[in-house]
Amino acid sequence: xxxxxxxxxxxxxxxxxxxxxxxxxxxxxxxxxxxxxxxxxxxxxxxxxxxxxxxxxxxxxxxxxxxxxxxxxxxxxxxxxxxxxxxxxxxxxxxxxxxxxxxxxxxxxxxxx
Amino acid sequence: xxxxxxxxxxxxxxxxxxxxxxxxxxxxxxxxxxxxxxxxxxxxxxxxxxxxxxxxxxxxxxxxxxxxxxxxxxxxxxxxxxxxxxxxxxxxxxxxxxxxxxxxxxxxxxxx
Numbered sequence: 001x002x003x004x005x006x007x008x009x010x011x012x013x014x015x016x017x018x019x020x021x022x023x024x025x026x027x028x029x030x031x032x033x034x035x036x037x038x039x040x041x042x043x044x045x046x047x048x049x050x051x052x053x054x055x056x057x058x059x060x061x062x063x064x065x066x067x068x069x070x071x072x073x074x075x076x077x078x079x080x081x082x083x084x085x086x087x088x089x090x091x092x093x094x095x096x097x098x099x100x101x102x103x104x105x106x107x108x109x110x111x112x113x
Numbered sequence: 114x115x116x117x118x119x120x121x122x123x124x125x126x127x128x129x130x131x132x133x134x135x136x137x138x139x140x141x142x143x144x145x146x147x148x149x150x151x152x153x154x155x156x157x158x159x160x161x162x163x164x165x166x167x168x169x170x171x172x173x174x175x176x177x178x179x180x181x182x183x184x185x186x187x188x189x190x191x192x193x194x195x196x197x198x199x200x201x202x203x204x205x206x207x208x209x210x211x212x213x214x215x216x217x218x219x220x221x222x223x224x225x
Binding site for chain 2: 004031032033035037042043044045046047050052091093095100101103104105106
């Protein structure tokens with residue numbers, strides 16, 4: 001069975017600093033995709049970044065990068081130069097096979113001035 | 114840009130009522146999904162559909178049914194709402210395998 005684990009229920013960071021949100025996954029499939037979503041208090045799930053299991057380079061989207069360590073089955077999200085608007089819940093997710101997404105329980109990030 | 118819309122942001126219903134949650138996507142995506150989100154549990158898949166009139170059960174289908182009569186529209190139905198169905202409901206759509214799922218704004222349902 002597929003499983004995503006996010007061990008940090010909450011994280012604090014000061015504005016302009018970098019922060020890493022942890023995500024480990026478990027699957028026996030060779031082909032899978034890893035996703036990070038942001039959920040502000042409004043409730044909408046916003047797609048941030050994607051990493052395929054066969055991608056050799058770590059994914060990057062603006063201030064977001066994904067630190068993919070396949071042997072350790074980890075897919076940590078790194079946010080550089082945090083902004084106040086980054087305060088939100090962050091979810092790591094994985095899909096295998098028929099596109100079903102399995103989500104972790106999320107990490108709440110608070111960015112302070 | 115992909116746009117997924119949901120019929121209501123907030124909904125209050127009484128126990129035993131039949132509840133319809135509507136989701137519409139405008140990107141001609143084949144696949145659509147309904148999730149519910151509860152604190153500490155993350156998102157859990159209720160049902161999904163990979164084609165018109167096709168549906169598959171997710172992890173927690175009990176108490177729910179779905180309908181997909183048109184490609185762009187996927188409805189979630191609570192036949193007889195119960196208080197334990199109070200939750201945030203999120204709809205998503207995607208083009209194909211391992212493609213990104215795009216979500217609607219969510220419906221916060223309160224069943225009294």
